[in-house]
Every structure is written in structure tokens, then in C-alpha cells.
Amino acid sequence: MASEIGIFLGEVLRRPAEVVAIAPSSGAVARRMTEGLEGMTGPVVEIGPGTGSFTKAILERGIAPEQLTLLETNARFCETLSKRFPRVRVLNSPAQEIAEIGLTGIAAVISGVPVLARPRLQREVVGRAFAVMTENGFFTQVTYSPNAPIGPAMQRELGVIATRRGVVWANLPPARVFEFRRRRH
Ligand SMILES: C[S@@+](CC[C@H](N)C(=O)[O-])C[C@H]1O[C@@H](n2cnc3c(N)ncnc32)[C@H](O)[C@@H]1O
Numbered sequence: 001m002a003s004e005i006g007i008f009l010g011e012v013l014r015r016p017a018e019v020v021a022i023a024p025s026s027g028a029v030a031r032r033m034t035e036g037l038e039g040m041t042g043p044v045v046e047i048g049p050g051t052g053s054f055t056k057a058i059l060e061r062g063i064a065p066e067q068l069t070l071l072e073t074n075a076r077f078c079e080t081l082s083k084r085f086p087r088v089r090v091l092n093s094p095a096q097e098i099a100e101i102g103l104t105g106i107a108a109v110i111s112g113v114p115v116l117a118r119p120r121l122q123r124e125v126v127g128r129a130f131a132v133m134t135e136n137g138f139f140t141q142v143t144y145s146p147n148a149p150i151g152p153a154m155q156r157e158l159g160v161i162a163t164r165r166g167v168v169w170a171n172l173p174p175a176r177v178f179e180f181r182r183r184r185h
Contacts, residue, residue, distance in 0.1 A: 004024060004051040004052070004080070004084075005023065005024065005051075007051055007076060007077070007080055008021075008023065008024050008050060008051050009023070010076075011074055011076055011077065015074065018073065018074065019050070019074070020114035021050075021112075021114075022172060022173070023172050024050055024051050024053045025050075025053045025054065025112065025142060025171060025175065026053070026168070026170050026171040026172070026175075027053070027057070028168045028170040028171060029053070029142060029168045029170075029171045029175045029177065030053045030054045030056065030057035031057055032165055032166060032168055032177045033054050033057065033110055033140045033142060033177055034054060034057040034058050034060075034061050034110060034140075035165065036108070036138060037058060037061040037062070037063055037107075037108060038061050038062055039062070040063065040107045040108065041067075041107070042067070042105050042106065042107030042134060042137075043067050043068075043069065043103050043105065043106050043107060044058060044063050044067055044068050044069075044106070044107055044108050044109075044110070045068075045069050045070075045071065045098060045101075045103065045106055045108075045109050045110075045129070046058060046068065046069075046070050046071070046109070046110045046111075046112075047070075047071045047072075047095035047098070047109060047110070047111045047112070047113050047125065047129075048071075048072060048073075048095060048111060048112035048113035048114070049070045049071075049072050049077070049081060049112060050072070050074075050077055050112055051077060051080050051081070051084075052080070052081050052084050052085060054110050054112060055068070055070060055081065055084075055085055055088065056085075058110060059085070059088075065085060065087035065088045066087060066088075066089075068085075068088045068089070069088075069089045069091065069101060069103065070085075070088060070089065070090045070091065071091050071093050071094065071095045071097065071098065071101070072090065072091070072092060072093075073092070073093070073094050074092075075092050078090050078091075078092040095111070095113050095124075095125045095129070096121075096124040096125060096128060098125075098128050098129050098132060099128050099131055099132050103132060104132050105132075105133075105134050106129070106132050106133045106134065106137055107133075107134055107137055108133075108137055108138050108139070108140070109129045109133065109137070109138075109139040109140075110139075110140050111125070111129075111139060111140065111141045111142070112142055113125055115141065115149050115150065116143055116144075116145050116149040119154060122149075122150050122154050122158070123154075123157075123158070126139060126141075126150060126158055126160065126180060127158045130158065130159065130160060130180075130182065135182065136181075136182075137181075137182075138179050138180065138181050139160075139179070139180040139181075140165070140177060140178070140179050140180075141177070141178045141179075141180065142175050142176070142177055143175065143176050143177075143178060144173055144174075144175060144176070145176065146176065148162035148164070148178050149162075149178060150162060150180070155180075155183070156183075159182060159183050160180040160181060160182060160183055161180070161181055161182075161183045162178050162179070162180050163178065163179050163181075164176060164177070164178055164179075165177040165178065165179050
């Protein structure tokens with residue numbers, strides 16, 4: 001079987017606008033993205049998992065594989081994910097369809113989907129995720145931008161507040177992790 005990195009790079013070349021990265025995220029990014037999942041019992045959804053760097057970390061946080069659903073548009077990545085994580089539900093569907101996968105009360109959404117500077121995607125992905133998340137649920141997003149990948153006006157429109165979890169230098173390129181939570185009035 002081709003290596004994880006080989007499959008990832010192959011898809012970067014075939015679909016650069018969809019993958020928008022030069023390598024899978026490092027373990028250090030994956031750990032920062034998945035902080036807070038320990039002890040959670042509700043369903044968790046990962047969107048844009050690629051070859052599974054965050055998926056591995058989610059399971060290492062103690063989330064049962066049966067509680068985890070992956071939404072990934074790339075069929076080759078889905079094939080890899082199903083082989084690597086046979087007990088996890090892998091759907092070859094866009095993150096925009098999160099409300100149609102039969103889950104409510106989602107505890108957390110972990111996102112590798114490139115939403116930066118894509119307002120329509122921000123509404124369809126982040127907005128729809130919050131519609132099916134628990135009151136205290138959180139959404140983490142990786143980005144290469146120093147600022148929140150969703151600007152202040154869009155945060156207000158979507159009823160969320162972004163906070164920076166930190167910069168992870170041990171990644172190519174260095175990455176930032178942001179957390180979105182429901183705005184309290
Ligand atoms: C930057 S890569 C991140 C991959 C992985 N999470 C990582 O950090 O190594 C973006 C991933 O999002 C997927 N993707 C892009 N648009 C998507 C969408 N609308 N819904 C689900 N997945 C999407 C791509 O196919 C790719 O696997």
C-alpha cells in the first residue's frame with residue numbers, strides 16, 4: 001500500500017484547490033486540534049480528514065471509533081481512511097452535509113477543511129455545524145493564517161466567537177489552531 005504521505009502528495013497535485021496543503025498536519029498540530037475531547041461521550045465529527053492525522057489523535061483522546069464520523073470529499077482519501085480506521089464511519093460527502101448524516105447533539109467538530117477567505121464555505125460549513133452541535137460544543141479549525149480564518153463580521157453573523165489555541169511551529173508550514181464556540185449574549 002502507498003504511504004500516507006505519498007497518497008497525500010498525489011492528491012495535492014491532482015486537486016490543489018481542494019486539498020490546500022503541502023503535507024499532512026503534524027502530530028503536534030493534531031494534538032492541539034483535539035485538546036478538550038477527553039471524557040466526551042457524544043458524537044464527534046471530523047471534516048476534511050485527508051489521510052487521518054487528526055483522526056488518529058481523536059482516537060488517542062479516548063473517543064470510541066463508533067462515536068466518530070468523518071466527512072471527506074476526496075474518494076482516494078476515504079479509501080485510505082477506511083483501511084486505516086476500520087471501525088470509524090467514513091463518508092465520502094462534503095462537510096456542508098453535516099446536518100444530513102443523522103446526528104444531533106454533536107459534541108465537537110474537528111476541521112481541516114480550508115475555509116480561509118471562502119465566505120460561502122464558512123457559512124455552509126461552520127454555520128451548519130453549529131446547528132447540530134450541543135450548546136457547549138466546540139469547533140476547532142487549522143489554518144496557516146495568523147488571524148482567525150473567519151473574520152469578526154462573519155463570526156457575528158454565525159453567532160460564534162473565535163479564540164486562538166496557539167501556533168504550532170512543528171509543522172510544514174507552521175500552523176495555527178483556532179477554536180470556535182457559540183457567542184453568549
Ligand atoms: C488541508 S487538507 C487537511 C487534511 C488533514 N486534516 C490534515 O490536516 O492533514 C484539507 C482536506 O479537506 C478536504 N476537503 C476540502 N473541501 C472539503 C469539503 N467541503 N468537505 C469535506 N472535505 C473537504 C480535502 O479533500 C482535504 O482532505
